[in-house]
Amino acid sequence: MMQTRITELLGIKYPIIQGGMQWLSRAELAAAVSNAGGLGIITAATHPSKEDLVEEIRKTRALTDKPFGVNISMLPNVGPQDKTRQYFEAVIEEKVPVVETSGRSPEKFIPCLKQVGIKLMHKVPAVRYAKKAERVGADAVIIVGFECGGHPGMDDVTTMILAPKTVDSVSIPVIAGGGIADARGFVSALAMGAEGVMIGTRFVATTESLAHPKYKEWMVNAQETDTLMIQRSIRNAARVMKNAAAEKVLEMEARGASLEELLTVISGRVGRRALFDGDIEGGTFAMGQCVGLINEIKPIKEVIKDIMSEAEAILSRLQKMWVEA
Numbered sequence: 001m002m003q004t005r006i007t008e009l010l011g012i013k014y015p016i017i018q019g020g021m022q023w024l025s026r027a028e029l030a031a032a033v034s035n036a037g038g039l040g041i042i043t044a045a046t047h048p049s050k051e052d053l054v055e056e057i058r059k060t061r062a063l064t065d066k067p068f069g070v071n072i073s074m075l076p077n078v079g080p081q082d083k084t085r086q087y088f089e090a091v092i093e094e095k096v097p098v099v100e101t102s103g104r105s106p107e108k109f110i111p112c113l114k115q116v117g118i119k120l121m122h123k124v125p126a127v128r129y130a131k132k133a134e135r136v137g138a139d140a141v142i143i144v145g146f147e148c149g150g151h152p153g154m155d156d157v158t159t160m161i162l163a164p165k166t167v168d169s170v171s172i173p174v175i176a177g178g179g180i181a182d183a184r185g186f187v188s189a190l191a192m193g194a195e196g197v198m199i200g201t202r203f204v205a206t207t208e209s210l211a212h213p214k215y216k217e218w219m220v221n222a223q224e225t226d227t228l229m230i231q232r233s234i235r236n237a238a239r240v241m242k243n244a245a246a247e248k249v250l251e252m253e254a255r256g257a258s259l260e261e262l263l264t265v266i267s268g269r270v271g272r273r274a275l276f277d278g279d280i281e282g283g284t285f286a287m288g289q290c291v292g293l294i295n296e297i298k299p300i301k302e303v304i305k306d307i308m309s310e311a312e313a314i315l316s317r318l319q320k321m322w323v324e325a
Helices: 005-010 027-035 050-063 084-093 107-115 127-136 159-169 183-191 213-221 244-254 259-266 268-277 289-293 300-320
Strands: 016-018 040-043 068-074 098-103 119-124 140-144 174-177 196-199 227-230 238-241
Touching: 005 140, 016 027, 016 040, 027 040, 027 050, 027 068, 027 300, 040 050, 050 068, 050 084, 068 084, 084 107, 107 119, 119 127, 127 140, 127 159, 140 159, 140 196, 159 174, 159 183, 183 196, 183 300, 227 244, 244 259, 259 268
Parallel strands: 016 196, 040 068, 068 098, 098 119, 119 140, 140 174, 174 196
Antiparallel strands: 227 238
16 A cells, blocks of 8 residues: 555545546446556536436446546536536435536635535646635646646646646645656656656546457557647647547637637537547547557556556666665
C-alpha cells in the first residue's frame, strides 16, 4: 500500500484515479480500477437521465465493494439540456463516495455533498482555478496539463509546471493529470508534490475498455505526435487523436465555422458511433500525448500492478544515487 492524503481521503490502496471518459467510463471499467486498488470513475454525461445514472451506480456497486466515484462535467452555461442538478441528486441519493467535477464551479452543490459525507475533487486546467476550488470547499483538486486528452484549457502549460505550482498555491491535496501512463510519470508527479495521479488515456487501451479493438490497435501503434488540439475557436480546446475528423475540424475552424457547423463533426453522437463501430477516422476522440508510451493492451489490474511495482524499483534506484561525500 501507499499512504498519501489522497489514499486516506478516498479510502483507496493506491493514489491512482481513473479519468472520467465519456462513453467509456462505465461500471465495468470503473469497477476494475477500484478492484485493482485505485479509484474508478463513471461518467454522468454518458447517461441521458438521472434514472440511467442511478442504474449505472448500482451496477458498479454490484461489481466492486471498493470506493468509486462519479464524474459530473458541468457546462459553462446552464441551458435546458443541462442535467447537472439531476446528476447531483443521483449521487447524493445513492451516497456515492466521491464526486469529480469539472467545468463551472461546483460551489452551490458542495453543502449537499458534505451533508452526506461525499468527497469532492474538482478538475481544473490552471492554478487560478485550483485556488478557487480550494476557496469554495473542494476536498482535493485535480490539475491537468497541456499533454492531457480531453480539455487542457487554453493556456498551453504542461503538467511539469502546473503540478508543482498548484502544490505551492493550495493546501488541499493535489492530483496531477496529463502525460501519465506508467510508473515514471507516477513517480514524477509525486516528486512534484502531487499526492495522487489521474490516468485516462492508458486505461482506454485495456481489456476492460469498451472502445472498439481498432481504436486500441491504433493506440498501440501511435506516437506521441499523433494527437492534436481542436476547438480553440470556440474556447473549448480539446486534445484528440489525429485523424480525418480532427483534421476536418481544424480546416473548418480556419475558415471561421460556427458552433453549429462544428457540431456536425465534434458532437458526442458522432463520436460515440465512431468509437463503438471502429471507425477511427469518423469522429473526434479525446487522446493524450502519453499514447506514445503505450505498447500493449492488458487488463487494468496488470496496468496498476506494473505502475506500483516499477515505481518501487525507480525509487530504489534513485535512493542508490545518493552517496556520502
